[in-house]
Amino acid sequence: QQQVKQSPQSLIVQKGGISIINCAYENTAFDYFPWYQQFPGKGPALLIAIRPDVSEKKEGRFTISFNKSAKQFSLHIMDSQPGDSATYFCAAPNSNSGYALNFGKGTSLLVTP
């Protein structure tokens, strides 16, 4: 079922630094690439998403960069804050079922003060 591969598994960044999480996908038919954010004890929540007709999307301190030829997309968190400490998941539509999202295994981000 795993059709998206996410790295790194964990990440420690100092406050004010840039956090970068990468995701590789397999199916070139995918047309939607979201990132979800999950805090302890909560369900994942949509953070930002991109479609492959653009190479970058920015929302506040969060940016998705998309590389169609490499079949990769990444999440950049600028000016990382301790409140950004959470687990981040990339996802892509399940090529078998057509609609449901397959999630990466997650990246645990810790932003130190």
Add this chain to the structure above:
Amino acid sequence: DAGVIQSPRHEVTEMGQEVTLRCKPISGHDYLFWYRQTMMRGLELLIYFNNNVPIDDSGMPEDRFSAKMPNASFSTLKIQPSEPRDSAVYFCASSPAWSGANVLTFGAGSRLTVL
């Protein structure tokens, strides 16, 4: 809207017992998903429904697992009999049709521990 509501939030049971997890999706959402989260396997899709009809249940691990959606506002995930390896956090999520089922709103999850 109160969001996706799941119950119970925590369940501790003994091996062999029946477990029923419940979900109330956001009103007006056409898609409902059940995911399971573990450290080892991450977030796994178990099954999803469109307009109360099961569309893909290929992620349901075994016949011990079953899911129903009798109406647009309620779904259950049942495990019978439960086993220790079923211990996980089970999430329900719903999505509106306009998003192509891509924009998911998750509930807070049901943490299941099978002893």
